[in-house]
Amino acid sequence: MKSLIESIVISLVDHPEDIVVQETEEESKMVYHLTVNEDDVGKVIGKNGRIAKAIRTVVYAAKTDGKKRIYLDIM
Structure with missing residues (x-):
């Protein structure tokens, strides 16, 4: 899932080297924190x-584990 998020976002930003996706697993959910360069935040949102809604839709549709909910935070 992390690589899916990176591959989507890399085509949107001017500074692909600043993309960071952190994964946090909790009991009933997976949270992905996406951080991009401050100049690229508007392009990702x-x-x-x-655009943020479209990225979330793709990520939610691609989930493989039906038990855990997936959340994507864009910072």
């Missing part, structure tokens, strides 16, 4: 959050 998009107008009215449309």
